Amino acid sequence: MPSPRVLAAAAAAGAALAVALLAWTVAAGALAPAAAAQLALSVLILAATVVAVAVTRRADGKALRVDARTKRQEAALRRTGEEISRLAATVDGLAGRLEEAGHRRAEVVLAALGEDRMELAAQAERLDRLDAELHAGRAELRAGRAELAATVRQNYAQLEALVDLRALLRPRAPLPALRGWAASPDMLRLLVGRIAAGGVKTVVECGSGSSSVWLGYAVERFGGGRVVALEHDERFARATRDLVLAHGLQDVVEVRHAPLLPWSGGRDGDDGDAVAVPWYDPAALADLPEVDLVFVDGPPGATAPLVRYPAVPVLLPHCTADAWIVLDDADRPAEREVAERWLREYPELAGTAHRAEKGAMVLRRTP
Template identity: 60%
Template sequence: MRTPPPRLLLAASAAVAGTAVLALVPLSASGLLEPLQAVQLAVSIVTLALAAVLVLYVRRTDGKAQRVDNRVKRQEAALSRAGSDLARVAAALDGLAARLDENARGHVREVLTVLGEDRMELAAQSDRLAELAAAVSGLDTAGREIRTGLATLTSATRQNYSQLEALVDVRSLLQPRAPLPPLRGWAASPDVLRLLIERIATTHPKTILECGSGSSTIWLAYAAQRFAGNHVIALEHDERFAEATQALILAHGLQDVAEVRLAPLTDWHPAADPDEESIPWYATRALSDLPEIGLVFVDGPPGATAPAVRYPAVPALLPYCSADAWIVLDDADRPAEKAIVERWLAEYPELTAVSHKAEKGAVVLRRGH
């Protein structure tokens, strides 16, 4: 049974005590009770009322305390159950965390494995790309080399055709009677020979002088024999070459129009400045009885003898040349020969130079324009 609230108990006790006290007043007034007895009885009634109220209050307090205790116990039980549940949840979470960690580690290992394989594959691809790049670079280099080779081959083919065309021209014109040694290389090329033979056929020079001897001497001799009986003189510093060329002249029956003069190389000094550094050139005694020269072919001495080894040709031979003579310099594309031509033009203002397209370059010098 639920105990009434303290205020209600106090009010009820006060009402009962008040009622009892009020009931004692008439009794005391009627003489049924002595006043002292009435007061004592009233005090007792009030005391009893207060005691009842106190008892009831204590009971109420005890009930409330009991209820609080029960509630606490229930809450403790609930907390215990909640703690057990939390422990189970924590254990479950720990297990889950462990499984997740293991799974994560497994996935990480798998990912690292895959990444490692990918890195290996990427490295392999990178190596293949490097090989392909090297191959492409090699192909590009090879392509450039091929293009350069094709350009060189094209130029060589054109040059070969040009020389073959010139050779056919001079052979058909002169019709040699015996085999001839090859042209080009150390020997003169067909294109410069055609230039010389055209000059012989056009101007009929009395004397044709060649610095050096060999195949070109025979061709010039055929031209001299064919056109107006001109005469060819070849200066040669090497006795073996002189003998070989003379034998060719005899083999082709050209001894009436051609001769080889042995002229060893000696130190040559310009007459205007004897103190100038000497240059090796043909011995000038071979020039003592030269008739008027209408054409000079400067194809010797060999360029390897000295840097300006062909320079003396103009100062030594120009006094023997006719007014309309040509001086033709072979190998004119070489730096040494270019320097020689510049020096000739600077020292002999009366000379003019015309370059002709030839395999090894050719320059024609003559007086006037």
């Protein structure tokens, strides 16, 4: 179908041709002008009608095509819509699955994190414990080092004193070990030093043992007097006598067996308490001459806490004016209390503490 413009041109050309033909016919006198005008008008109306019909039909066709295209587009749109819906459903499904997977993963991650956190907390606790153990270990190490250094110093001091004693007194037979139950070398050196200073004739020792022999050597060499060793235990009395004999000191050292008997007395202290403890049988002291040096190393502390207290109340009356009373183990609490009581209750005595492995307290009458 030609376009309306072509159709209009064709109609106009046809109409113009028809009008020209009518004009020629009128000019030729073959047709009256009025009839020719009527015919020309009819031709023009016909041409206009043809153009109008053509235009309308063309508009209809166009409308139909538009309609068909619209329907196709609607169908395409519907399909696209359906496709989009399917895609949306797929996306929804995927999103749901992703979310679910995400949740599961998150749960796994959280669980792992939870386990890791617990493991970390346990590790932190272990670290804290190790840190505390390390601190304690360091403190123990420091204390151990200090103790070791003190032990080394102490051993050297005792060795030095022993070398000194041996060089000075030259024992004639082997001697039992010192320290422990026996007096330590530094205590013996203090006693031997006093004897070596001169003027010591009689030594009384409370508790016999190795010290009895060392004191015997010192008196033999410097004093020319004797040692009376009080021993409450008959077995130890025999053992010390054998030792004395082995060193050829039987004329210098006399070991007296003096069993422990109940004793009570002393000058009542500020608190008015008298001391009641077992002590050596006083019969063992009956014939004692004046005493220059008393070594208080017995009875054993395990007998009673203040078991060494009677030494001063009993022996002080036998002592010379410048006698020394030497208390061994003076660092032990019980012996410290004994020494404090002596000094408190006997104002005529003055005490001097000496450095010694087990502590040494020397008491003398004040001038």
